[in-house]
Amino acid sequence: MRIKIDHKKCIGCKQCEIVCSLAHTGTANPWRSRIRIFIKEEFCLPVIAGPYTEAACNSKGMVMVDGLEVDGCVVCRASCPTKSVYKEPDTGIALKCDFCGEPPDPQCVRWCAPEALTLIEE
Amino acid sequence: MFGWNGKILRIDLSEGKCKVEDMPTYLMTDYIGGRGMCTRILFDEIDPRIDALSPQNKLIFATGPLTGTGAPAASRFIASAKSPLSNCVSSPCCGGYFGANLKYAGYDLLILEGKSPRPVYVSIHNDRVEIRPAEHLWGKLATETEHALRADMKLRDDLDDWALNTMGIADIGPAGENLVRFACIMSDGGRAAGRSGLGAVMGSKNIKAVTALGMGQVNIADVEGFRKAVMGFYQEGRDNGELVKRRMYGTWSLPGRANKSKSQATFNFKEGYSEAFVKYEDPEVIRKLIRVRDEGCFSCPFGCSKRSRIKDPEYPFTAKGPEHETMALLGSNCGLGDMEDICRANYLCNELGMDTITAGAMVSCAMELYEEGYLPEKNLGYPLEFGNTNMFKLLKQIAHREGIGDSMAEGGIAFASKYGHPELFMGIKGMGIPAWHPQAFDALGLQYATNNVGANHTKSTLPFYEGRKDPAYFVEFTKKDQDYLATSDSGVLCWIIYHGPLWGEKLSEWLTYVTGAKHTVEGLDRMGERIWNLERLFNLKAGITFKDDTLPPRILKEPRVKNRVVNIDRLLQEYYKWRGWDEKGVPTQEKLRELGLEKEGTGVI
Numbered sequence: 001m002r003i004k005i006d007h008k009k010c011i012g013c014k015q016c017e018i019v020c021s022l023a024h025t026g027t028a029n030p031w032r033s034r035i036r037i038f039i040k041e042e043f044c045l046p047v048i049a050g051p052y053t054e055a056a057c058n059s060k061g062m063v064m065v066d067g068l069e070v071d072g073c074v075v076c077r078a079s080c081p082t083k084s085v086y087k088e089p090d091t092g093i094a095l096k097c098d099f100c101g102e103p104p105d106p107q108c109v110r111w112c113a114p115e116a117l118t119l120i121e122e
Numbered sequence: 123m124f125g126w127n128g129k130i131l132r133i134d135l136s137e138g139k140c141k142v143e144d145m146p147t148y149l150m151t152d153y154i155g156g157r158g159m160c161t162r163i164l165f166d167e168i169d170p171r172i173d174a175l176s177p178q179n180k181l182i183f184a185t186g187p188l189t190g191t192g193a194p195a196a197s198r199f200i201a202s203a204k205s206p207l208s209n210c211v212s213s214p215c216c217g218g219y220f221g222a223n224l225k226y227a228g229y230d231l232l233i234l235e236g237k238s239p240r241p242v243y244v245s246i247h248n249d250r251v252e253i254r255p256a257e258h259l260w261g262k263l264a265t266e267t268e269h270a271l272r273a274d275m276k277l278r279d280d281l282d283d284w285a286l287n288t289m290g291i292a293d294i295g296p297a298g299e300n301l302v303r304f305a306c307i308m309s310d311g312g313r314a315a316g317r318s319g320l321g322a323v324m325g326s327k328n329i330k331a332v333t334a335l336g337m338g339q340v341n342i343a344d345v346e347g348f349r350k351a352v353m354g355f356y357q358e359g360r361d362n363g364e365l366v367k368r369r370m371y372g373t374w375s376l377p378g379r380a381n382k383s384k385s386q387a388t389f390n391f392k393e394g395y396s397e398a399f400v401k402y403e404d405p406e407v408i409r410k411l412i413r414v415r416d417e418g419c420f421s422c423p424f425g426c427s428k429r430s431r432i433k434d435p436e437y438p439f440t441a442k443g444p445e446h447e448t449m450a451l452l453g454s455n456c457g458l459g460d461m462e463d464i465c466r467a468n469y470l471c472n473e474l475g476m477d478t479i480t481a482g483a484m485v486s487c488a489m490e491l492y493e494e495g496y497l498p499e500k501n502l503g504y505p506l507e508f509g510n511t512n513m514f515k516l517l518k519q520i521a522h523r524e525g526i527g528d529s530m531a532e533g534g535i536a537f538a539s540k541y542g543h544p545e546l547f548m549g550i551k552g553m554g555i556p557a558w559h560p561q562a563f564d565a566l567g568l569q570y571a572t573n574n575v576g577a578n579h580t581k582s583t584l585p586f587y588e589g590r591k592d593p594a595y596f597v598e599f600t601k602k603d604q605d606y607l608a609t610s611d612s613g614v615l616c617w618i619i620y621h622g623p624l625w626g627e628k629l630s631e632w633l634t635y636v637t638g639a640k641h642t643v644e645g646l647d648r649m650g651e652r653i654w655n656l657e658r659l660f661n662l663k664a665g666i667t668f669k670d671d672t673l674p675p676r677i678l679k680e681p682r683v684k685n686r687v688v689n690i691d692r693l694l695q696e697y698y699k700w701r702g703w704d705e706k707g708v709p710t711q712e713k714l715r716e717l718g719l720e721k722e723g724t725g726v727i
Contacts, residue, residue: 011369011425013418014288018192022345028191029226029339030288039287041311041429041440043415074283085284089337107349111192113356113365113423114416 001104002122003097005046007065009116012037012044016108016117023100023107031089034097035108038074045070046116048108049086050077052094057082124343125187125637126150131229131251133244135327136177136236140251145230152718154612154633154646155186157213158653159231160202164211165656165722170664174206174319175301175326177237183224183292183332184213184231186614190222190340190421191348193632194355195616197222197421201292204664205318206326207303207480207533208551208576211660212318215580215611217419217427218310220290226336238328243271243293246334247279256330263473264295264308265439271333285335293331294321295475297521301325302531304480304554305521308472312442313419313427316477317553317578343638351635355628356423365424368619369416371405372426373446376557378403380450384683385562387555388454389508390486391548391676394559394683398459402449411461414440424619432465444468444478447579450557451482456489457508470514474521479579481520483554484530485513487538487547496541501526545675551576551666558584559683560673565596567688571671572600572697574657581607586622597696605650612653652717655701655709659719662726668694668707 014037017030025032038045043066057080062069079086079094086095100106109117130143149159160182172178181203188196199221205212224232227246234244243256259267271293272286281289290310297305298321305321306314342348359365367375377399380386384394402408412432418425431440444452444464452458452467471478491497492506499505503525504512519527530537534547534554548555553576560567569582584590585599610620613629620628633641672678673690681687698705702713714723 008415011416011418011423013420013422013425015192015194015421015423018190018421019349021339022192022342022349025339026345027339027341029337031226031337032339036284038284071283084282110353111356111423113359114369114425 001099002120003048003099003106003109004118004120005048006116006118007043007045009114010037010044010046011114011116012039015111015113016046019107019111032095034086034095036085040068040070042066042068045075047075047077048097049079049095051096053078053080056080124341125191127225127228127230127338129229130231130233131246132233132235133251133253134235135238135242135253135329138238138253140253142229150187152649153653154609154649155230156184156200156614157202157215157608157611158649159612160184160200160213161211161653161656161660163231163233164202164204165660168204170204170211170660172204174204174209175322177327179204179323179326181234181320181323181327182231183220184614185221185225186612187637188613188615188632190225191342191636192352192421193636194352195419195422195424195619196613196632197419198614198616199224200611200614201307201315201320203320203323205320205575206301206322207319208553209664210318210551210575210666211657211664212320212575213611214307214315214317214320215614215617216292216307216309216313216315217422217616218290218313219288219420220292220309220334221614222420223288223290223334223336225340226338227334228336228338232332234327234329237326241328241330243331243333244329245275246332246336248335248337259330260299261296264293264475265311265473267291267293267295267331268311271331275333275335289333289335291331291333294324294329295473295521297475298322298325299330300521300523300531302476302521302523303533303552304477304484305475306477308475312472314472314477317479317580318575319477321475342636344635348632348635351631359423368424368426371409372428373618374405374408374428376446377449378405380446380558383562385559386454387450387557387559389457390455390490390546391555391559391674392682394562396454396459399454402461408461412465417442419616422616422619426618430465432462432469434462434466437466437469439469441465441469441472443472447557448478448482451479451554452485455482455486456513458511458513459509463511466514467517470517474517476517476521477554479556480534480549480554481517483548484520484534484537485516487534488516488526488530489513490546491538491541491543494543494546496543548674548676549577550673551670553577555674560677560688561681561683561686564593564688564693565590565600567673567677567690568596568600568693568697569604571673571690571694572604574654574661580617581611583607583621597693597700600697601700605647605654607650608653609646609650612649648717652719655714655717655719656722658707658709659722659726662708671707
């Protein structure tokens with residue numbers, strides 16, 4: 001089971017970030033969320049936190065999304081020593097998406113009104 | 123504290139000092155937040171008779187109890203000060219990310235006082251508040267300023283992409299710097315706290331921008347109940363189709379409705395129907411023509427705002443809008459019938475930082491003066507009949523106060539009077555009338571005339587209650603609607619989304635879940651009425667009287683639309699009675715006692 005992202009449908013409202021922090025911490029704070037919306041002029045890019053990695057990359061490159069060059073660091077899902085995202089702002093503890101428990105019921109998907117995020121069976 | 127931080131950040135620009143104060147409890151319990159709090163603070167702290175552009179005026183940025191909580195379409199912010207355009211107390215509402223960030227940074231309100239000796243910007247990053255020099259930003263267009271500020275921030279704090287784009291910015295364009303009386307405060311790439319000229323207030327204080335980035339949080343009393351309620355709201359929106367409709371077309375479905383019902387402002391309100399707009403009656407046409415993507419404000423699933431692009435080498439940008447009001451006032455009302463031209467005009471106004479509605483009313487007034495021969499071509503330097511694209515040049519001149527633009531920047535009444543015909547400016551209390559022609563609906567004429575800040579579409583508009591078309595209810599619904607919008611502006615909810623019979627009770631529901639205190643619809647109605655009456659008292663003290671509660675002669679005497687005129691005198695007396703005011707529109711002692719405002723009425727009644 002995984003969360004499918006259709007970035008063309010994302011409107012950049014960050015409701016997913018808020019509900020993620022509400023579900024995991026009981027407070028509304030996008031900095032404590034396990035999903036981040038990167039806002040570009042042409043489109044918005046939802047990225048869901050993956051596993052923590054201890055080493056920083058040596059080879060940082062650009063990747064193409066929809067014909068637009070995007071920093072590889074932005075689309076990388078890992079929480080790593082060089083990034084500030086996917087970390088608790090106070091403690092620095094790394095965050096990772098857990099699909100909101102068992103059975104999976106990701107709140108970001110439920111709150112995504114434009115349906116940019118959907119839960120699919122693999 | 124649930125829903126609030128309980129902190130006010132007060133910055134004295136003359137001294138360059140900041141201090142953090144505790145929020146008085148009565149502000150939260152009696153005035154909800156946002157607009158209500160701002161009105162109360164301005165009423166208490168400034169003399170209503172001051173010049174709005176003097177250092178004595180205060181500029182407040184306020185959030186509401188729901189800002190940043192995730193309540194749908196409720197994370198807006200209010201900018202508030204005495205308006206330099208209408209001299210009334212004003213509190214325009216604006217979307218984007220600024221409000222939520224201010225709250226996350228730990229402050230519910232930001233009060234800016236005095237006047238900085240040199241251009242500065244205020245940078246708020248959690249508890250680090252700085253007043254930084256802004257000479258390098260002065261003169262820049264609105265989005266240029268934002269790009270420069272984000273680059274500054276990246277250098278100083280080594281922030282990543284996500285944080286930089288999450289940061290909220292409220293800034294002014296050249297129009298605000300040059301004290302154009304209808305300049306806006308722009309935010310997040312094309313949103314505006316637009317209607318009352320607060321950009322000029324910000325310019326008069328020498329502030330180019332305020333940036334906010336917060337990493338804090340908002341606590342919610344009943345998280346589980348709140349999450350369930352939001353899901354229910356989404357379901358409601360899906361079931362009645364609003365969610366999809368808003369996202370597809372936003373306000374683009376309105377030009378068609380206005381044109382079909384003969385109420386689209388056209389040729390300086392001479393007509394209510396635009397031949398050129400027939401092709402845009404289907405919103406799908408507009409969407410195909412200019413849309414790049416749909417955008418939502420912070421925490422708004424509706425995403426009714428649109429980013430659009432025009433095929434023009436001179437403007438190689440994408441820009442927000444244009445919304446319906448802009449299409450009407452800068453479009454049909456100025457005789458423009460081409461969507462690309464309207465987009466250009468919208469883009470110009472946004473970048474220069476001017477209210478598209480009042481700017482449209484100014485330009486159309488100049489066009490009519492020119493066509494009638496009252497405004498000689500030598501004063502302009504170019505012809506300016508309706509539909510002439512020389513208006514782009516004129517818009518730039520207004521923002522930079524060049525040539526004729528200098529007198530136009532002083533507002534419609536001053537400009538039209540200079541050429542001997544003040545009646546040709548279609549505005550109320552100096553503020554341009556928005557898109558819907560008041561002659562098409564009597565209730566709308568009354569709404570605009572009695573509005574506390576001038577002809578403002580966001581503070582009073584067509585009521586949506588059951589039976590609204592029956593003239594017997596016009597006055598009652600006008601009052602009810604105005605009070606309702608005062609509470610929703612205090613939440614701070616988006617009036618576009620929450621303006622309908624179905625969602626009228628949502629504010630009390632969200633408030634109860636978020637703050638933990640029980641709120642009822644009746645209680646909120648009372649608060650709305652209190653806010654409206656307090657605004658009225660402020661205006662009375664500022665010298666605005668019942669004589670200003672009127673409409674332009676064209677609306678009152680010339681039957682232009684549906685062969686009707688607005689009978690304002692009869693409606694006004696009925697309205698005052700319904701409000702509990704005397705025949706001169708002054709709140710009575712009984713009414714004020716009922717609302718707990720007896721002390722405030724001293725010296726007015």
